[in-house]
Amino acid sequence: MGPQLSASIMPLISADHPGVTDLFAVLAYGEISAFYRLGHEAQQSPSLRGKVALAKMAAAEMNHFVTLEHALAERGVDVFDAMAPFVRALDAYHASTDPSTWLESMVKAYVGDGIAADFYREIAAALAPPVAATVRDVLAETVHSQFAVAEVRRSVAANRQERDRLTLWGRRLLGEAITQAQYVMAQRDELTDLVITATGDLNNIAALFDRMQISHAARMAVLGLG
Amino acid sequence: MGPQLSASIMPLISADHPGVTDLFAVLAYGEISAFYRLGHEAQQSPSLRGKVALAKMAAAEMNHFVTLEHALAERGVDVFDAMAPFVRALDAYHASTDPSTWLESMVKAYVGDGIAADFYREIAAALAPPVAATVRDVLAETVHSQFAVAEVRRSVAANRQERDRLTLWGRRLLGEAITQAQYVMAQRDELTDLVITATGDLNNIAALFDRMQISHAARMAVLGLG
Numbered sequence: 001m002g003p004q005l006s007a008s009i010m011p012l013i014s015a016d017h018p019g020v021t022d023l024f025a026v027l028a029y030g031e032i033s034a035f036y037r038l039g040h041e042a043q044q045s046p047s048l049r050g051k052v053a054l055a056k057m058a059a060a061e062m063n064h065f066v067t068l069e070h071a072l073a074e075r076g077v078d079v080f081d082a083m084a085p086f087v088r089a090l091d092a093y094h095a096s097t098d099p100s101t102w103l104e105s106m107v108k109a110y111v112g113d114g115i116a117a118d119f120y121r122e123i124a125a126a127l128a129p130p131v132a133a134t135v136r137d138v139l140a141e142t143v144h145s146q147f148a149v150a151e152v153r154r155s156v157a158a159n160r161q162e163r164d165r166l167t168l169w170g171r172r173l174l175g176e177a178i179t180q181a182q183y184v185m186a187q188r189d190e191l192t193d194l195v196i197t198a199t200g201d202l203n204n205i206a207a208l209f210d211r212m213q214i215s216h217a218a219r220m221a222v223l224g225l226g
Numbered sequence: 227m228g229p230q231l232s233a234s235i236m237p238l239i240s241a242d243h244p245g246v247t248d249l250f251a252v253l254a255y256g257e258i259s260a261f262y263r264l265g266h267e268a269q270q271s272p273s274l275r276g277k278v279a280l281a282k283m284a285a286a287e288m289n290h291f292v293t294l295e296h297a298l299a300e301r302g303v304d305v306f307d308a309m310a311p312f313v314r315a316l317d318a319y320h321a322s323t324d325p326s327t328w329l330e331s332m333v334k335a336y337v338g339d340g341i342a343a344d345f346y347r348e349i350a351a352a353l354a355p356p357v358a359a360t361v362r363d364v365l366a367e368t369v370h371s372q373f374a375v376a377e378v379r380r381s382v383a384a385n386r387q388e389r390d391r392l393t394l395w396g397r398r399l400l401g402e403a404i405t406q407a408q409y410v411m412a413q414r415d416e417l418t419d420l421v422i423t424a425t426g427d428l429n430n431i432a433a434l435f436d437r438m439q440i441s442h443a444a445r446m447a448v449l450g451l452g
Contacts, residue, residue: 032278035285036265036268036277036281039266042262042265048309048313051258052291055258062282062285065281065282080275
C-alpha cells in the first residue's frame with residue numbers, strides 16, 4: 001500500500017506553480033479590502049462595543065495581510081504588483097454588497113468571509129504543505145465573528161420581517177461572490193489552472209460550488225436566517 | 227549606599243494606585259479612536275501603498291488595545307466602563323484636528339502620536355514595573371510611522387508654501403493635545419494625582435510640558451518642518 005498511499009497524500013500542486021502567487025495576491029487584496037470595509041461599516045455601529053468588535057476583526061485581517069506580504073516577498077514578488085489584477089473584482093464585490101444597515105454589515109462579516117474561506121480551504125487541500133499552511137493561517141476563524149452571530153440572532157429572533165430581509169441579503173452575498181469569483185477565474189489563466197488542478201476537473205468545480213452552497217445554508221442557520 | 231539606591235529606583239506609584247485604571251483606560255480609548263481616525267483618513271491616500279501603510283498603523287493600535295483590555299480585566303475592570311469618561315476629550319481632540327489633506331494626516335499620525343507617547347513615557351518612569359511595562363508596550367514605536375516621515379519630507383522639500391502650512395498644522399496639533407490633556411486632568415482626580423505623583427509636583431508638570439515641546443520641535447524637524 002506504500003506507493004498508493006503516498007500518491008493519495010501527495011499534494012497535487014507544487015509550491016512553484018505560478019498560480020500560487022495569484023492565490024496569495026487575491027487573498028492579500030481580500031484582506032485589505034475587508035479591512036477598509038469593516039472600518040467603514042463600523043460607523044453604523046449602535047455601540048462602542050460593536051465598533052471595537054469590528055475593529056478587532058479588521059486588525060486580524062491586517063495581520064493576515066502581513067503574513068501574505070512576507071510569503072510573496074519570499075517568492076521574490078512585490079505584494080502591490082501582485083494584487084493589482086484583483087483590485088477591480090474585489091472592489092466590485094464590495095460595491096455591489098454595500099450594507100445599508102448595521103445588521104447587513106454583521107451578516108456580511110460572517111457570511112461573506114465564510115464563503116471565501118470555504119473556497120480557499122478546498123483549494124488548500126491540494127496545495128504543497130508550506131503553501132497550504134499559509135492559506136490556512138490567513139483563513140483562521142477568529143472568535144470575533146461570534147460577535148456578529150450574537151448581534152444577528154438576537155435581532156431576528158423576534159422580528160420576522162427583519163429575518164426575511166436578511167435572508168434575501170445573505171442570498172445576494174453568495175450570488176455576488178460567485179459572480180466575482182468567476183470573473184477573476186476568466187481573467188487569470190494561472191489561477192484558473194491552479195483551481196482546476198486542485199479540484200480535479202470542471203465537474204468537480206461544480207461540485208465545489210454545490211458544497212459551498214450547503215455550507216452557506218448552514219451558516220445562515222447559525223445566524224437564525226434562511 | 228544600599229538604602230539610598232533602593233529608594234531612588236523604587237517606583238513612586240504602586241500597581242494598585244486607583245489612577246492606574248484611568249491611565250490604562252485613556253490609553254485604550256486612544257487606541258480605538260486612533261484606529262478609526264487612521265481608517266477614515268486612509269480614504270484620502272493617493273495610493274494603495276499609502277492605504278496599506280495606514281491600515282498597518284491602525285492594526286497595531288488594535289493590538290495595543292487588546293493588551294490594555296487584558297490588563298484592565300486582570301484588575302477586574304471592564305474596558306468599556308473604564309473608557310467612558312475619556313470618550314468626550316479624545317473625540318474632541320480628533321474633531322478639532324480633522325486633517326483636510328493627505329499630508330495633514332501624515333503629520334498628525336507622526337506628530338500627534340509622538341506627543342501622546344512623550345507624555346505617557348514620562349509617567350511610565352514612575353510606575354511600578356508591571357504597569358510601566360504595559361504602558362511602554364502599547365507605546366512601542368512601529369516602523370510604519372517611517373512611511374509618514376518619508377511622505378512628508380518628500381512633499382515639503384521643494385514646496386515652501388506646503389512646508390509653512392504644515393508647520394502651522396503641527397503647532398495646532400500640539401496646542402489641541404495640551405488643551406484636551408488639561409481637560410482630562412481637571413475631570414479625573416485619580417489620574418491627576420497619579421500624574422502629579424509621577425512628576426513630583428506642579429512645577430515639574432510645567433517642566434514636563436516644556437520637554438514635550440522640545441521633543442515636538444525635534445519631530446517636526448525630522449519631517450522637514452518648523
